[in-house]
Amino acid sequence: MTRARRWFAEHWLAVASPAAVLLGWEWASAAGLLREAFFPRPSTVLVHLERLLADGTLWNHASVTLARIGWAFALAAVLGVAVGLAMGLWRRLRESLDPVFAVIYPIPSILFLPLVSFLVPAGEVVAVLTTAVTSFFLIAFTTTHGVRQIEPRVVEAAVHFGARGVRLFTTVLLPGALPFIFTGLRLGLGYALIVVVAVEIVAASRGLGALLWLSWQVLKVEDMYATFLVIALLGAVLSYGLAALRTRLLPWVQDVAER
Amino acid sequence: MALAATRRVPLGLLVPAALLALWELCARTAVLSPRYFPPPTAIGAVLVERLASGDLGGELLVTLTRMMLGFAVAAVLAVPLGLLMGMVRPVRDAVEPYVAFIFPVPKIALLPFLLILLGVGEPAFVLTGATSAFFQIVISTMGGVQAIDPRLLEVGRNYGAHGARLFRKVILPAALPSIFTGLRLGLGLALVAIVAVEFIAAKSGLGHLVYRHWQMLSTPEMYAAFALVGALGLALTRGLSALQDRVLAWQEDTGSL
C-alpha cells in the first residue's frame, strides 16, 4: 500500500489534472457555459455509454472492429516478420524489394481501400486487407532493420564457435532482432487500429468507426462521445497493454522505442 | 526509414520496372480488367496531362498546404511543451495523462468533434493533421530530454552553466536528435492524417481526388492521384532523412525509430 501511496504523493498532479478538467467540464456543461447539446456532461456520456453496453450495441460494433484488427494483425505479423527476416538475411532480396516497399510504405493506408475493393469481393476481407497493408510494411521494415543492426562481431563469434544455419538463426539472429521485431509488432498493432477506424468510417456499416460516424450523421452527440471513449480505451489497451505484457512475459527483451 | 543506400542500382529499379511491365501486359490482354486496373501507360498519360494543365498541381498544393500548416501548428506548440515536460516534473505530471490518453487514439476519430467545433472547412482538416503530429512530437521531445545522460548535466553544471545557459548549451543539443526524429515522424503522420481526412470529408486535395475518382470509377485519374500521394510521401521521407543526416551530422546513426 505504501508504494501506491508514495507514487500518489509524488504524482498527485497526474490524477488531479484530468480530474479537475472533467469536473470543470461537468460544471460548465450543466451551467450552460458549454452548450450541453454539443458538449454533454461527462456524467451524461457515461450514462449513454452504459446504455450502449446494456443493449448490446457497443459489443456488436466493438466485436466487429476487434475481429478485423485481429485478422489484419495476424496477417501482417506473420507475413511481415517472415518477409522482414528474409530481407534481412538475403541482400539480393532486400535490394530488389526495397524500392517497391519504400514507395508503398508512406502511402496513407486508407488509399488502398479502392484498390483492395477492386481485387477482392465486397465484404470483411476488404476491410481486413486494407487494415493489414501498412502494418505489414511497418513490421517488415523493423524486422529487417532488427536483423541488420546485429553487430557483425557477434555473428562472427557465433560462427567461430560452430553455429551454422538454423542454429545460428535461433541462437543469435532471432534474439538479436527480437527487440526490433517486438517494437514493430507493437507499432503495427497501433496502426491497425488507426486504419480500421478510418476504413469503418468510409465504408462500413458496423464497427466502432461506423458507429462513431453514424452517431454524428444523426446528431446523437452523447453516443459520439461514448464511442470515442471506447475507441480511446481500445487504443490504450493495444498500445500500453502490449508493452506491459512484454515487461511481464519477456522482461529481457528491450523495447527500442519505449514509448 | 534510413535503409542502406545501394550501389547496385539496376536491381533496385529492375523489380519495379518488371512489375509495371507485367501490369501493362495483363491490362492490355484483359487478364486484369482494364476498367479497374488501367495499364500504367494510360495512368502515366493522364498524370502528365493533368499535371500539365495544372489541375493535379493545384490539388497537390492544397494537400501540401494543409499538411504544412498542420505540422507548423503542431511543432510550434509541441516542441516547447515537450521540452518543458522533460525538464519540469509538475508540468509533466499535469499534462502527461492527456498525452497518454490521446496518443493511441486514431486522430480521424476526432474529426466529428472538430466538425462540431469548427464546422466543415479548412480549420477542421488542418487541425486533424496537427493533432496527429502534435502528440508524436511531444513524446519524442520529452523522451529526448529524459534520455539525457545525467552525467552530461553534471558536467555542465560543474562548468558553471545553469538555467537558460544549461538549456541552450547542454539540454537542447542533447535532445536535438530526438526532437528531429519526432518532427520527421510527425510530418509523416500529418500527411497521413490530412490525406485520410480529405478522403473522408473534404472537397479538394489529393485524398479527395482518389475518393472521387474511385466513386466515379474513373480509374486512370484515381491511380494518377494515388501515385502523386506516393511520390509526395516518398519525397518527404527521403528528404527529411537526408536533412536529418545533414543537420545532425555528428550522430552516427540517425535511426528510424
Add this chain to the structure above:
Amino acid sequence: MKTWRSVALFALLSAALALAPAPDASAQAPVVKIGYIPTDSFAVLYIMAERYLTPAGINAQLVRLPGGAEITAQVATGQLQMGGAGLGAAGFNAVAAKLPVEFVAPLHMGYLEDYFTVRKAVWGSQVKRIADLKGRQVALNTRGAAVEWILDQALRRDGLTIKDVQVKIMPFPDMVPALESGAVDAGIVSEPFPTLAEERGVAVRPLERPAGAKPIPITAAFWNAEWAKGNADLAQKVMVGYVRAVRDLAADGGKGWHEDKNVDIMVKYTSAKREVIKKARPHVVDPNLAVDTSTLDSMQKLNAELGYLKYTEFLSADKIFNLTYRDRAIQELGRR
C-alpha cells in the same frame, strides 16, 4: 541554433496566418449564410439567394456542405444562419436536444416513383419486382433522412423492409456510375440524376405513380432560432424572398422547374447539365408552403426502429416546425 529560430519563426507566422480571421470586407450588408447540398431539390434556396436576397442588399452566402448533419450542426452552432436538409434524425434529434434549430418551411416534396431507380441490366431479369431486391445493394445518399424512409416505404409495397436490403451510402452523382457498374442494383436517387441515368441507358424508374398520389415532404428549410428572434426584420425579409422563390418554381403548375431563368441558377449550383435538368421530372413545391405533417410520425417511427433517435416520445409537428414566419410572409404577399 539559427536554423531553429528561423524555423520557429516561420512556423509561428504560418500558424498566425492560418488562424487569423479574414478581414471583413462588406461589414455593411447583413450576412445570411445558407448551407446546401448540391442537388436541384435545394433550388428554392439558390433562387431565393440570387434573385431576391442579394438584390435587396442582403449578403446571402450559399455554403456547400456534404450532408444534412453538417448543415444542421452548423446552423445549431450559429456558424450558418439557415440551411436545408432532408427531414430526418439529425433534425429531429437537434430539436429534441433543444438546440436553436427551427424548421420554418418545406423545401421540396416529391413522389416516391420519381426517386426509386433500378439498374436497367437487372430489371426484368433478375429483378422482376420490388421483392426481388432482397439482399441486394441499394444506394442511399445518407442515413436517417427522408430518403431512407422513402426506400422503406417502397419496399413495404412488396412485403420487404429496409432491413432486407444492403444499403450503400454515396452522394447522388456517384449513384449513376454505381448503377452502371453494378456496384448497386437500385437506389433512391434525386433529380437530375435519375434522368441522367435513364438518358445513359443505365437505369429505369419502374414504378408508376398512382392517380391522386400525394407528394411526400422530403426536405425542409430551417434556421437558427436565436438569430431569427434577434433579427426579426431580416428573418422576415428572408422568408418573403423564400416564398417568392417557391412561387417562381411552382409557377404554371410546376413548369417553373424547367424555365430557363431558373435552370440557369440550378446549373450554377449543382453543376449538372442544362439539358438534363430540363428533362428531369420536376420536384413539388406548394405556392402557399403548405406542410404535410402526416408523414412525420411515420418517419420518426422508422428512425426509432433503426436506433437513430435519442428520444422516445415522438415530437409533434408544432415542436418541429415554426410556421409563424411563413404565415406572416404569405400575409404580406397574399395567398396564391
